[in-house]
Amino acid sequence: MTARRWMAGLAALALVAPSVAPPVAFAQAAPTRPGQAPALPSVEELADRYVAQGRAPGIAIAIGGAGDTRFVSRGRLSEGGGPVTPDSLWRVYSMTKPITAMAAMMLVEDGKLRLDQPVAEILPAFAKMRVLTDPEHSLASRPAARPITIRHLLTHTAGLGYSVVTKGPLLHEYERLGILPGAINPKVEAEMARVRPQSLAAFADRVATLPLIADPGSTWSYSISLDVLARVIEVAGGMPFERFLQTRMFGPLGMRSTFWQVSSDQAGRLATNYVFLGDRAVPFDPAATSIFLKAPSFPYGGAGLVMSARDYDRFLHMLQNRGSLDGTRVIKAETAALAMSNLLPTGVAFTGVDGSTGGTNAPKMGFGAGGSVYLEDTPGGLGKGTYGWGGAAGTLAFVDPARQLRGTAMVNYFPADRWPLRADLTRALSADLAR
Structure with missing residues (x-):
C-alpha cells in the first residue's frame, strides 16, 4: 500500500455538534451498580450498541459537567484483548492539533x-x-x-x-x-x-x-x-x-497517559486500530506491534499523540474552566477565551470539513486556535462558543465553556466517518440532558 493511499486516512474529524443544556453535574465516575439507574443511560446504550453491533471492539466516552466526569467504557481494546477503561490508550491523530495550538497560546501570553x-x-x-x-x-x-x-x-x-x-x-x-x-x-x-x-x-x-x-x-x-x-x-x-508540552501542560494538568511513544510497560493499555473493508473490520495497526510503540521521526504537532479518555477530558476540563484545573492554572482565563474564539483573518470563512474526512458543516462556524468554534446557538441547542476537533481514527472532542459541558469519545478505526458516532453521541447526550 502506498503512503499516499493511507495518508488519506489522516484527515481529521470536524467539531462534534452536541445538543446541550444548562450547566449540570453528573454522577461520580464509577461503574453503574446493579439496580442503580445510570447517569447517562442513552450514552451507555450507545456504547453498548456500538460494541454489540461490531462497529468497534471497544469504546470509551467521557462526559463532563460543571465539575465532575462520567466515564462510559465498553468492550475490549481488540478482539480478544483486555477490557476498555477510562485509562485505555487511543491514537487521537488530529486531536493533537488543539493541544499544540494551546501551547502556542501560552507563548503568546508569555509575550x-x-x-x-x-x-x-x-x-x-x-x-x-x-x-x-x-x-x-x-x-x-x-x-x-x-x-x-x-x-x-x-x-x-x-x-x-x-x-x-x-x-x-x-x-x-x-x-x-x-x-x-x-x-x-x-x-x-x-x-x-x-x-x-x-x-x-x-x-x-x-x-x-x-x-x-x-x-x-x-x-x-x-x-x-x-x-x-x-x-x-x-x-x-x-x-x-x-518537553515544552510536558513542562507547561501535561505535567501541571496531571495528564499521565499522554504519549508520543507508548513504552513496552504501557503497551497493554493500547487499542488496536482497524480499517473497515466493507462491513468487515480488519486489524490495521495491531496493538502488540503498533507503530506507536516506536519513537516517531519527530513529535508530530498535528497528529502524533496517543492518549486516554481521562487525559483528554482533563485537557478539555482545563479549557472549560478557562485555563485552570484542580487549583493549577496553566493559562490565563483571557488567553483561553481568546484561543477558543474566532481567530480567522478578516474575510476568511470556515464552513466545515468535507464529510469524507469525517467532517461536518454547520451555520455560523468559525475557527480558533487549532479547532472550530460555533458562533451562535443553534435551534437544536448547540452552544455558542463550543470549541473542538477530532481525529482520523474516529475520536472526537468538544467543550462548551459557557454551558459547562464537555465530551470525548475514543474509538480507533479508519475511515473516521464509517459510523455516525458524532451524530449518535449528539442524540444520546441530548436525550440524557433532557432528563
Missing part, C-alpha cells in the same frame, strides 16, 4: 509570540514564500502577497498543503521531500520514514522551500500548519517541543 507576528521572525526560512499559479499542472509560482503569521498557522490559513488533501504536482513534492507528519502502521512507516526529515527543524526547513497553495490569510485549507507551529514553539519556547 514570546504575537498572533499577527510573521513566522519568519522565528523561522527565517519562511521569509520569502511563493504561491502556486497553476496548482493543478505545475509548480510555477509568484511571490506571496503577505507573510505567514502565527494566526495563519493556528487557523489553517497559512496557504500550506497537506498530503491528505493536496493534489497535483505539489502533492508529489510533499511526498518526495517526506512532508508526511504522521504514523499509520509499521508497513507504511517503512516507506514514509525513508524520506521524512528526522527533526522538527529539518521538517520546517523543507516546508519553507515549497510553494503555497494560496496567499497567507486568504482562505481556509486544512494543512500541516500545526506541525510547523510545533517548530515555532520549540524555538520561541527555548526547549524541545515535547
Whole structure:
C-alpha cells in the first residue's frame, strides 16, 4: 500500500455538534451498580450498541459537567484483548492539533509570540514564500502577497498543503521531500520514514522551500500548519517541543497517559486500530506491534499523540474552566477565551470539513486556535462558543465553556466517518440532558 493511499486516512474529524443544556453535574465516575439507574443511560446504550453491533471492539466516552466526569467504557481494546477503561490508550491523530495550538497560546501570553507576528521572525526560512499559479499542472509560482503569521498557522490559513488533501504536482513534492507528519502502521512507516526529515527543524526547513497553495490569510485549507507551529514553539519556547508540552501542560494538568511513544510497560493499555473493508473490520495497526510503540521521526504537532479518555477530558476540563484545573492554572482565563474564539483573518470563512474526512458543516462556524468554534446557538441547542476537533481514527472532542459541558469519545478505526458516532453521541447526550 502506498503512503499516499493511507495518508488519506489522516484527515481529521470536524467539531462534534452536541445538543446541550444548562450547566449540570453528573454522577461520580464509577461503574453503574446493579439496580442503580445510570447517569447517562442513552450514552451507555450507545456504547453498548456500538460494541454489540461490531462497529468497534471497544469504546470509551467521557462526559463532563460543571465539575465532575462520567466515564462510559465498553468492550475490549481488540478482539480478544483486555477490557476498555477510562485509562485505555487511543491514537487521537488530529486531536493533537488543539493541544499544540494551546501551547502556542501560552507563548503568546508569555509575550514570546504575537498572533499577527510573521513566522519568519522565528523561522527565517519562511521569509520569502511563493504561491502556486497553476496548482493543478505545475509548480510555477509568484511571490506571496503577505507573510505567514502565527494566526495563519493556528487557523489553517497559512496557504500550506497537506498530503491528505493536496493534489497535483505539489502533492508529489510533499511526498518526495517526506512532508508526511504522521504514523499509520509499521508497513507504511517503512516507506514514509525513508524520506521524512528526522527533526522538527529539518521538517520546517523543507516546508519553507515549497510553494503555497494560496496567499497567507486568504482562505481556509486544512494543512500541516500545526506541525510547523510545533517548530515555532520549540524555538520561541527555548526547549524541545515535547518537553515544552510536558513542562507547561501535561505535567501541571496531571495528564499521565499522554504519549508520543507508548513504552513496552504501557503497551497493554493500547487499542488496536482497524480499517473497515466493507462491513468487515480488519486489524490495521495491531496493538502488540503498533507503530506507536516506536519513537516517531519527530513529535508530530498535528497528529502524533496517543492518549486516554481521562487525559483528554482533563485537557478539555482545563479549557472549560478557562485555563485552570484542580487549583493549577496553566493559562490565563483571557488567553483561553481568546484561543477558543474566532481567530480567522478578516474575510476568511470556515464552513466545515468535507464529510469524507469525517467532517461536518454547520451555520455560523468559525475557527480558533487549532479547532472550530460555533458562533451562535443553534435551534437544536448547540452552544455558542463550543470549541473542538477530532481525529482520523474516529475520536472526537468538544467543550462548551459557557454551558459547562464537555465530551470525548475514543474509538480507533479508519475511515473516521464509517459510523455516525458524532451524530449518535449528539442524540444520546441530548436525550440524557433532557432528563
